[in-house]
Amino acid sequence: MPVLMRLLRNVPGPELHAYLSAHQIRFPESINWEAGDGAFLKVARKAVSSLAPAGRERVRVEAERMDRMTTEIGQTALIAVATVRQQDALRHQKTRHARALWLFRNDQSRFRRAEEAAFFENARRGRTWDGFVAPAELKLHRDARRVRTLAVGIQRFFREGEKVKIELFDRNRIDTDGTIKELVQVAVYREGLSDSVDVFKSADDIGPLIYQPVHELAFTYEPHSGVIEVVAQHKARREELAMMFAKTLLLHEIGGERVPLRHYDLSVFMEEKEFDYDPEDGIDDVRLRLVKLQTMEGRAYVTIEARTEEETVHAVARRMFGERDPFSGGHLIIEVVLSVHFKPDSVNPRGRTIAVKLHDPNGSDLKDKTDKERLLSEKYLKRWKVIQELID
Numbered sequence: 434m435p436v437l438m439r440l441l442r443n444v445p446g447p448e449l450h451a452y453l454s455a456h457q458i459r460f461p462e463s464i465n466w467e468a469g470d471g472a473f474l475k476v477a478r479k480a481v482s483s484l485a486p487a488g489r490e491r492v493r494v495e496a497e498r499m500d501r502m503t504t505e506i507g508q509t510a511l512i513a514v515a516t517v518r519q520q521d522a523l524r525h526q527k528t529r530h531a532r533a534l535w536l537f538r539n540d541q542s543r544f545r546r547a548e549e550a551a552f553f554e555n556a557r558r559g560r561t562w563d564g565f566v567a568p569a570e571l572k573l574h575r576d577a578r579r580v581r582t583l584a585v586g587i588q589r590f591f592r593e594g595e596k597v598k599i600e601l602f603d604r605n606r607i608d609t610d611g612t613i614k615e616l617v618q619v620a621v622y623r624e625g626l627s628d629s630v631d632v633f634k635s636a637d638d639i640g641p642l643i644y645q646p647v648h649e650l651a652f653t654y655e656p657h658s659g660v661i662e663v664v665a666q667h668k669a670r671r672e673e674l675a676m677m678f679a680k681t682l683l684l685h686e687i688g689g690e691r692v693p694l695r696h697y698d699l700s701v702f703m704e705e706k707e708f709d710y711d712p713e714d715g716i717d718d719v720r721l722r723l724v725k726l727q728t729m730e731g732r733a734y735v736t737i738e739a740r741t742e743e744e745t746v747h748a749v750a751r752r753m754f755g756e757r758d759p760f761s762g763g764h765l766i767i768e769v770v771l772s773v774h775f776k777p778d779s780v781n782p783r784g785r786t787i788a789v790k791l792h793d794p795n796g797s798d799l800k801d802k803t804d805k806e807r808l809l810s811e812k813y814l815k816r817w818k819v820i821q822e823l824i825d
Contacts, residue, residue, distance in 0.1 A: 437481065437496045441474050443530035452538055453477060456492060458484070499537055502547060503529035505803045510550040511536055513604045514543050546602050549620045553651050554606070556664040563671040564692030569659035571683045573617050575601055583681040587623055587650075590670075590677065594624025594645055606655075607807070616655040619678070622647050652678045660692055694795040697814075698821035699766040705747045708817060714808060717784065718774045721746050725768035726759045734767075735759055767793045775805060791819065 441449065446466035450473075453460075458480045464473050481492050502511060511532055512520055519540065526532040537544045556562050584597040600620045605613050625648050629641040650665035652675070661679060663671045672689040679687045708719035723738040724746050737753075739746045750758045771789040775781070787805060790798045799810050814820045 436500045437493060438474075438478065439500055440496045440530055440534070441477055443528045444534050445527065445531060446473055448531060448534055448538075449473075449477065452534060453480065453492075455538075456484070456488060495537070498544075498548065499530060499533040502533040502544075502551060504551075506554045507547070507551045508532060509607070510547040510554065510604075511544075513550055513606070514546040514602065515540075516543075519543070546600075546604070549600070549602075549651065550604050550618060552649065553618060553653060553662075553664055557662070560668075561664050561666060563663050563668065563675070565661045565663070565672070565675040565679075565687060566690040566692060567654070567659045567661050567679055567683065567687050568685060570656050571654070571659070571685055573601075573654055573656075573682050574684060575682075579682055583619075583678065584621075586677050586681060587621060587674075590673070591623060593626045596624040598622040607804070614655055614657050616653050619652040619654075619682070621650045621652070623650070624648075650674070654678075654683065661687070695797075696795050696821050697791045697793065697797070697819055699769055699791060699793050699819070701818050702766055702769050703760055705745060706817070708813075710813060714812075715776045715778060716773060717776045718772075720772045721769060722772045722788070723768075723770035724766055726764040727767050728764055735764070765793075768796075773809060 444452075446468060450460070450464075450466045460473075460476060460480060464476055466473055481489060484492065501507060508529055511523060515523055515536065519536065522539075523532045523535060526535050533544075536547065580599050580601070584599050588595065588597050598621070601617060602620075603615065603617055605615050607613055625646045627643055627645050629643045631639050632642040634640045648666075650663070652664075653662045654660075655662075661675050661683075663675050663678070665671050665674055672691075676687055676689055679685050702721060702724060706721065710716040710719065720739070720742075723736065725734060725736045727734045737746050737750050737759075739749055744752075747760055750760050769791050771791070772786060773789060774786045775784055777784045785805070787809065789809060790796075799806055
């Protein structure tokens with residue numbers, strides 16, 4: 434179980450001992466859990482392997498949950514939902530796995546909230562996300578009657594299962610300009626249609642196990658901006674869900690107006706471009722790696738990629754096409770890939786390279802999830818004149 438070994442290797446011995454002991458695993462008294470060389474790893478792995486199948490599976494599932502929270506988004510979510518005292522404790526943990534394990538052991542309710550927050554942040558700006566315009570500074574009503582009304586509305590909206598569970602909690606988000614914005618998240622779990630899988634009912638008898646899966650969707654409301662965000666499958670349904678949420682918990686009817694999309698002006702890459710950046714931001718190098726162009730009538734495409742450090746995309750085009758260089762006219766850029774290399778730091782001792790794909794008119798795989806992505810998105814794409822405006 435690779436995920437379990439990552440947990441065992443990256444958690445201090447005493448914390449690991451406390452966690453495994455809670456699973457009724459006994460260890461020889463001679464084990465030195467304070468040893469910094471991981472001398473206890475072999476014994477710990479063997480002890481977990483000796484558990485009954487149900488106990489071993491429980492440890493594996495818990496290890497996977499903690500491992501998912503070791504990303505930058507997961508770590509931010511752990512801090513965002515923790516109390517002030519818990520935040521101090523988390524910051525004193527030496528590794529990402531140790532922080533995830535500490536909150537899991539000490540406050541499973543808040544750990545679950547962190548999972549919900551990470552689920553939402555991972556989905557932001559993706560295919561299951563939409564943002565809607567609402568008035569700022571509305572009061573979100575949390576009384577049981579309003580929450581129950583939302584639950585009934587969601588159950589009737591999907592018409593699949595009968596059960597709906599709703600959880601509300603406050604958290605914060607680091608905005609694209611670095612400021613901390615307070616918001617309320619509403620996590621919704623709803624029962625889906627019955628399904629089945631084949632299982633062994635006895636040693637030699639296979640039959641269906643019927644169950645009703647749980648589907649998750651979520652809302653956030655940011656009072657400062659008034660934006661309602663929805664994460665749910667099926668784009669057409671998100672507008673109706675946002676309107677239901679606003680009417681039920683904000684006591685306000687919205688028109689379903691979506692948050693404007695960002696527009697990228699890729700024509701700035703038709704000529705060779707110098708990418709300037711500030712030394713304090715830790716950027717080491719920025720290069721245009723790939724450009725995809727189409728003819729003016731849209732009937733043909735050409736992709737040009739610089740595969741070496743010595744040659745730029747434009748130099749490759751001149752060498753390959755000569756007088757018919759597509760950058761000289763007659764073509765439109767529809768996609769580019771930028772390579773941004775950051776210098777080594779405490780988190781990435783070898784440095785880190787981020788590949789940024791931009792697609793005309795507003796497509797991007799830059800999700801503003803990490804500090805580095807926010808830096809590129811809000812500061813440098815604007816400075817390099819790539820972000821032109823916001824459009825509806």
